[in-house]
Amino acid sequence: MKQQSAPGGFRRLRGLIRKEFYQIVRDPSAIAIAFLMPVGLLILFGYGVSLDAKHVPIAIVVETPDAATADLTRSFERTEYFEPVRMADMSAAVDALTYHRVDAIVHLRGNFARRLHEEKGAPIGVVINGVDANTARLISGYMEGVWLNWLGDRARSEGTQLLTPVDLRQRIWFNAEVRSRNFLVPGLIAVIMTLIGALLTAMVMAREWERGTMEALLVTPATMGEIILGKLIPYFILGMGGMALSVAMALWVFDVPLRGSLWMLTGTSALFLLAALGMGLLISIVAKNQFIAGQIAIVVTFLPAFLLSGFLFDIGSMPVVVQYITHIVAARYFVAILQSVFLAGDIGSVILPNAAALVLLAAVFLGLSRKKARKRLE
Template identity: 60%
Template sequence: MNKNSRMRLLGMIRKESWQILRDPSSISIAFVMPVVLLFLFGYGVSLDAKHIPVGIVIEQPDLASRSLADSFEHSGFFSPVFFNAIQDAELAFNEHRIGSVIWLRNNFSTNLLSGQQAPIAVIVNGVDSNQANITRGYIQGTWLAWLTLYAKAQGRSLSLPVELQQRVWFNAALSSRLFLVPGLIAIIMTLIGSLLTALVVAREWERGTMEALMVTPLHIAEMLVGKLIPYFVLGMGGMLFSVALAVWQFEVPLRGSFWLLLVCSALFMLVALLIGLLISIVSKNQFVAGQIAIIVTFLPAFILSGFLFDINSMPAPIQLVTYLVPARYFVAILQTLFLAGDVWPVILANMGALFLMLIFFFVLVWKKSRKRLE
């Protein structure tokens, strides 16, 4: 790069930097939006099943039935409401005041003490199938834990053909916040990278300043690099701010290398910037560019990246579509670095996919960018 080329590039970078400083929306997207999204998902959205409203019907209260009811009350997963008759519980169930019913009939304790079958009736609202499965599993787990303690209190051992010894790796507390916040950083960087640069070239066309750039000795490569560098710095600043909030505000552990996180984030940010720049070049209209950026980048990143919905549970054709979503690879990298550490097979495979996407979108942007009026 000769002296004249360097001066032109620095001039373009200075121009775009002043444009960012004069535009409050750019600063808001980079630094205010991450705070809003992180606090919304960190505190307002939870995938943890806690305080599930459940109705417990005890037709004949005694020591055994009360002990079982107490195990549900103190489990931390349920907020029990007690009834004396099944009709009252069904009424509350139909009015959506409770989501499930546990029915202990009047012969429950008698059959339990005599060694006979003591069935427990469980009614679960199946409208939300996912919540119904979670509730049913928690009820079975709470009941089994109580039965084990009850057998020990009676001086007996609960004989089961299989003993379950479970270990939870990487997220021992099973907190959904530790799962959501790292993935949310990918969503934030997708919005910052694609939405900001989607307006860059379109804004030049709308304001009529593109014609002025056309008559300058500025080369197309200098124009593209000069436009990308300020937004790259702005996006990486938003990323560092989001990581700081994740670690210190939401107490998400960063078990991997910070420098590796920085390199992976820079790679993904370049991909997002190129996608936004490509949208801006093609659309030449700020409103249209913004709408396309949200539809093409944000929605796929939110739905098809594994951030909220498990990719393996999706239909096979949709799983194939997810391979075209850059956020899929970055979400996997973030969740690995934050919760598991430097797991190189996972990180290198996803970095390789992002690098191929970087080359692909760079070639597209280069071919679509022509320093001429069209």
């Protein structure tokens, strides 16, 4: 008997999958989710999101223009990081800062040239709009760069050398030219795939319950496991298609290097997708109706994947309690894997633990889905 039921189960599964595919084709929103969303969002964000500030507008106020101030002002004008505007006095500059027309003010007082020869040196007053602390830090770093260059030039023109006791040599591995796109694009793929996974499956079980078609499925010989698999397989195929499209765009549209292997990327993506789809299924089964499933999906997918995955914000710097919470966000593991596979290579000691965590999460989500769904039968 058992031997006979196996091919029967396979035939039933095929039937369920075919049914799901018909439904997908009839309401094309699922296809839009899998293919249109990654393309649209990646183009928008790949070009739109950048942490590299250039041409920062700044105001320069020189109280008494002379050779020394002209020299320093030119240093600010030469760099591509700043877009300086000369202003007559501080009140005009403060006005520009208040109305966000400039992000910083450089202020050279009337006695600047004279104080250059004093022992303590002349102060270069800088005011930065500190609201965006990250950008403000970048700006103050750029300011220091300009200042050091100017000091070096000045020392050379006087026939001496600038005395710096310790000379800092920095090397940035895996992303030498510091393109923020190289880490943002893999991170965005993880966020987008989280959305796709949940969106594809969050509604499907709830829809069957809501419309009463689940009862119809339950009276067929198909088991709950087969029903769930019948839902999972078509959306898994769609999701992998979307993933392939995203990776192709990362490589050929955004020129992100792929230093690891394609099979590692495919394997880990499959694991992640299982976890993401599993979460969607669980939402769908717990919610019972589409309205609530949709609400839960909005709340638990996007923002956690965006803010708690380490894609933008360093997890190690978060408070310990929050670090624990990040462990239930599947995107966290996928971001770590993607950033390594794209930029560094197949590094087993990074990929294995993260892949294991994905397996665990997928098992938990799918296992819970199976259990909750079976309970509803009784």
